[in-house]
Each structure stands twice: as C-alpha cells, then as structure tokens.
Amino acid sequence: MPIRHSGGAALAVLALLPAVPAVAQESCAVPPAAAPIPADTGSLTIPAILDAVRAASPDIRAAALETVAQRHEAAQAGLWENPVLSVEAENFGADALGSAGPLRGYDAAETTVSIGQTFRIGGQRRLDRRAAAARAAVAAADRDLVLRTVEREAVSLAYELAAAREAASLFEEAAGLAEDLEGAVRARVEAGESPRAALDRAVAARADAEAAAEEALGTAEALAFALATLWGRTAPVEVDLPSFWNEAQLPPIERLTARLTDHPQRRIADATAEARAAEHRAARAEAYPDVTASVGVRRFEADGTEALVAGLSVPLPLFDRNQGNRRAGRARAAGSAYEAEIAARRLVARAGQAVALAERAERRRRTLVEEALPAAEAAAEAARIGYREGKFDLTTALDAQTRLVETRRAALTAALAARQGQADVLSLASLPPFSPTYCQEANR
Secondary structure, X not given: OOEXXXXXXXXXXXXXXXXXXXOOOOHHHXXXXXXXXXXXXXXXXXXXXXXXXXXXXXXXXXXXXXXXXHHHHHHHHOOOOOOEEEEEEEOOOOHHHOOOOOOOOOOOOEEEEEEEEEEOOOOHHXXXXXXXXXXXXXXXXXXXXXXXXXXXXXXXXXXXXXXXHHHHHHHHXXXXXXXXXXXXXXXXXXXXXXXXXXXXXXXXXXXXXXXXXXXXXXXXXXXXHHHHHHHOOOOOOOEOOOOOOOOOOOOOHHHHHHXXXXXXXXXXXHHHHHHHHHHHHHHHHOOOOOEEEEEEEEEEOOOOEEEEEEEEEOOOOOOOOOHHHHXXXXXXXXXXHXXXXXXXXXXXXXXXXXXXXXXXXXXXXXXXXXXXXXXXXXXXXXXXXXXXXXXXXXXXXXXXXXXXXXXXXXXXXXXXXXXXXXXXXHHHOOOOOOOOOHHHXXXX
16 A cells, blocks of 8 residues: 655655676777788798787687677676666546546546566576676687687698798709709710610609799799788788708697696687586576566645555466476586586597607608608719719619609608697697787787
C-alpha cells in the first residue's frame, strides 16, 4: 500500500541504482593507429626484418585488433543491465469515454513514475565477465601465435633468400671452372688431340652451370619479393646474414623444455580450457531466475499528495532451467581440459623432434663442409690439371666437376636445413630473435 508523504520522494529513487564496475584493459593489446611501412633501405639483418614485420604485418595487426575487440566484449559482459524508467497514469479521462462521475478530466488521476532494475542472481554477471575475459585471453594467446608464426615465416624466407644467393654464386663459380675446362678442351680439339664431340660436352657443362646460376637468381628474386610482402613493402629486399657455413648453435634441451610453458600454443590450450570452464559455471548460474525490483513515486492529483510504490517480479523456472546449456558446457569443459593436457605433451614431443632434426642437419652440414667438399674440390682440380696434361680423359674431368657441383649443392642444402632447424628450436623456446609475446614487443 502506498505510503503518503509530502514532495521530494522522487529524488530518492536515483540513489538505488547500482554502480557500474570497471573492467581492466590490457594496455599493450591496442596496436598503433597506423602501421608504418619501413623505408626501402639496403640489406637487412634478421633483427631488422623482424622489426619491420612486427611494425607493419597485417596478420599481426588483425590478430591484435581481435584481442582488443574481445577485451571490449569482456568489459561489456561486466556491465549492469540498464534500468527501466516507467511512467503510468490511471483514473483520468472518463468523460472522453462517455462516462460521468468523479474521474472526469485529470483532476482525480493517479500518476506513477518508477525505475526498475533487473538483478542477475547467482553471480551471473560476474561469471559472464570471467568467461568473456577467458575468451579474451584465448585471443591474446592466438595473437602471440600469429606473431610467432609470421616471425618464423620471415626468418625462413630470409634464410631461403640467402641460400638462393649463395647457390647462384656457387653455380657462377662452377660456370667459371667449366669455362676454363672448355678452353682446355677447345685447345686440344684445335690441336687435333680430341674429337669435336668433346668440345660439345664441355660447352654443355658450362651452359648447364650458367643456367643453374640464372635459375638460382630467379628464385632469389622471387623470395626477395615474397619476404617484402610480409610487411607491405613493394620493392624486393636483400638480406645480410652470417655465413651459412658457420655452426648452428642450439640451446640445451632442458632450457627448451622449461620454456615451453609460455609457448602460445600451450597458452591457447590452457586459456581455452579456462574459458570453457568459465562458460560452464556461467551456464549453471543461468539456472537462477533474474529478479527485477522497481521503486517509484505515485502522485494523487485529487489532493496533491505523493506516495512511494515498490514492486518485485521473479520468473518461475518451471520449464527452462538452462539444463541443456549446462550439460553442453560441462562436456566442452571436459574436452578442453583434455586438449590442454595433450597440447602440453605434443609441444614436448615437438621440441624433441626439432632438436633431433636440427642436430642431424648440423652433423650433415659439418661432414659435407669439412670432409666431402674439400675432397671434391681437390678431385676436380686434379682432374682439370690432369686433363690439360693428358693424364685423364674428358669424362673423368667432367665427372669430377659434376661431383663438385653436386657436393656444393648438398652442403648448401644441409647448411640451410641446419639454419632452419636452429630457427625452429629458437622459435619454440621464445629465444632471440623471436619475441616471447606481442605485449613485450609493443612495450619495447
């Protein structure tokens, strides 16, 4: 029943509204307003290439912006529902309906102004905010995985580009040696000591080496453009890397395994499990019905007095208790927890595999560079000298030269594999030149 009092009761209604909570934001989640494209400078080192990728890669920026969007959604999930303002007038205008009596006009009307607020029982708002924050953590881990993936691609392309340039240089050197042998064959043919067919074979060997050098240069040019597109550069790039023939250094396996807990894939699995668990808790809380409370002021025009009015409404959970969503959330939470455990084991296995492959590639590189290559160079030089002196036939000289080219190509392939294996291990361990997280890179 309304409690009458003299005016001013409406001011008390506003004091009943809940305060709006604040949700913390990850400051480094917001990328710069504009991504600068590095200037077209000279040869780039690996750190310079990675700096350019981090600054302007569209894939990295898109993932970072998705993280920002997820955090805004987490902030939205933590907000109270808007209050509802209601205005209701009763007992007026009877004459407009053709009725007579004391309710004619607005003199005896009753006007009610009230504000209603819905309250989510069972911590629903808090649990929704936690679930949204967990999903934002998944997006942040995915952003770091994109960062790591793009960085790894950039390093891989840089190594392939350097290897293609090195291959072109090796084939150009082989073409020079073949040209020297061609000159020796030409002299013997002109002296009548060798048939014309011998010169044709020497010309073919020299042309084959020159064609291989051109092919390597074409591959290098394509890789230079592919590397540039990672950060939006229109001109091809050149790389300035340490020699491929140096030993690839690997971190100890114990250090690598210890750092796997911070790998983005591990964080994605853990954050996904947490998000599914949070969503399950939120689904259980949804079984509690929302309560709507209202408070207002009613004015009686007949005597000019006012009175407070209050109301409470609760839906009856007779049919829908969110049981389907609760069961689905429980199943998804169990599945994500299992996936998180498997993801951790897979990373450990992947680390062991990466180290084994890198070590095997390094052993192959060392054997080829330190043993096979010097022997092949000595054999080719001896065959060329022996051919000029008439000790060996052309077939022996060409075979030795072909073997030298094949050994150099194999050594270069092994050196590239060793470098790529080293990069795989460093990327897994979040060791330089790779960035551990986007936030750390953004705060440099």
